[in-house]
Amino acid sequence: MINLSKRLSMVASLLERGNVICDVGCDHAYLPIYLIDSGVFDKALALDINEGPLDKARDNIIKYNMESEIETRLSDGVRNLRTKETDALTICGMGGNVMIHIFEEGRDIIRDINQVIIQPQSEYMKLYDFLIRNGYSIDDEVATIDLDKFYFAWKIRYIGRNPQLLNAKLINLGFYYSEVLSEKRDEIYRKYLVSYYNSIEKAIETMKVNSPHNKRINILIKEMETIDKMLNQYYN
Structure with missing residues (x-):
């Protein structure tokens, strides 16, 4: 096979x-x-x-x-x-x-x-x-x-x-927002959320140094807040 x-x-x-x-x-x-x-x-x-x-x-x-x-x-x-x-x-x-x-x-x-x-x-x-x-x-x-x-x-x-x-707020998210996988407490999806959270945290740090007035910083911060809420709601 x-x-x-x-x-x-x-x-x-x-x-x-x-x-x-x-x-x-x-x-x-x-x-x-x-x-x-x-x-x-x-x-x-x-x-x-x-x-x-x-x-x-x-x-x-x-x-x-x-x-x-x-x-x-x-x-x-x-x-x-x-x-x-x-x-x-x-x-x-x-x-x-x-x-x-x-x-x-x-x-x-x-x-x-x-x-x-x-x-x-x-x-x-x-x-x-x-x-x-x-x-x-x-x-x-x-x-x-x-x-x-x-x-x-x-x-x-x-x-x-x-x-x-x-x-409407979810449509433009940079990451994949899944209520189905969250409700399953899917471990791979948890790893995905943590990985994405860490990547945008690093991106924000870089932007604050190189382009502190970049409007994308606030967008990424809101995404981090969304992920944080998901992790606390479904995985704690």
């Missing part, structure tokens, strides 16, 4: 048994190969916007004798995915802005998919706000550390109107 990175193992942990999985931004196709090999899914669609990653994916699909189970497609997001062609979707390793583009372009297709797991690399709060405002519920979240980097994955579901809009 193929060995997944901690990041992709985190994504796999959120998936339930299904028939077809579609992996957008498939890169080497490690995730769909693993999911089929482990019996979580029977078939897979591996999509990528570039031919290079698809060539690598095809090489691995042949290596693991899965030509009849996994189909590769050149596709910008889910543009070349047909309605109700898959019952699960993973979008991993992309920035939040790219994911927003994918959801905007493929809204009609994605809304009908039963399981949607995303793993953004950046712009967490902007993406989170976009999803909530466009009728998605974030049902679960998990976190991991892979090669000294923090990663988060969300299990989301389209529910139509979602009354739980984000507080």
Whole structure:
């Protein structure tokens, strides 16, 4: 069986048994190969916007004798995915802005998919706000550390109107604010908060020396206060 990175193992942990999985931004196709090999899914669609990653994916699909189970497609997001062609979707390793583009372009297709797991690399709060405002519920979240980097994955579901809009003050936070992981008392998320707190504390010290009137100092201080409240509320 193929060995997944901690990041992709985190994504796999959120998936339930299904028939077809579609992996957008498939890169080497490690995730769909693993999911089929482990019996979580029977078939897979591996999509990528570039031919290079698809060539690598095809090489691995042949290596693991899965030509009849996994189909590769050149596709910008889910543009070349047909309605109700898959019952699960993973979008991993992309920035939040790219994911927003994918959801905007493929809204009609994605809304009908039963399981949607995303793993953004950046712009967490902007993406989170976009999803909530466009009728998605974030049902679960998990976190991991892979090669000294923090990663988060969300299990989301389209529910139509979602009354739980984000507080406007949270949207522009520089760090990932997660009530779900906080309520779980997730230890990796605690480490993430402490790490971010320490990094902005150092940034403030540097700014006070080099640019004492920088308006960003007050913004960062407020972020530190938010993190401090979270740590005291959930982890003490």
